[in-house]
Amino acid sequence: MVGEVVNLAEDFLVSGAAxxxxxxxxxxxxxxxxxxxxxTTNELSSHLLTNMEIIxxxxxxxxxxxxxxxxxxxSCHSV
Known part of the structure; x- marks a missing residue:
């Protein structure tokens, strides 16, 4: 569990994403x-993609x- 959290944090920090x-x-x-x-983000999660469709x-x-x-x-822009 702790190792997974550390890996996620390291992946984010080295990515340069905001x-x-x-x-x-x-x-x-x-x-x-x-x-x-x-x-910017380092990963497109299923939650992100689902929220886009719902919004x-x-x-x-x-x-x-x-x-x-x-x-x-x-990015987001009006239709």
Whole structure:
């Protein structure tokens, strides 16, 4: 258990991403409400992808994801 947490932390720290996978899905709603924004994360979790689909059903926004050197840029913009 501790080893897994250490590995996750190390992977995040060396990635150079601004947000880890555990926060990335939670920030989507705030970007969607503002209808703009982006951040980088080191992993696209299933929670993140599910939240994107749910948010798009309620708000007129789209999300995009771009990968570069193991870091994903998650962006939001109005439709």
């Amino acid at each position: 947000i880890d996978r555990f926060l990335a899905d939670q920030l989507l709603i705030y970007m969607a409400i503002s209808k703009a924004g982006y951040y 798009k059903k309620f708000l007129d926004v789209n999300f995009s994801m771009e990968q570069d050197a193991g870091v994903y840029k998650v």
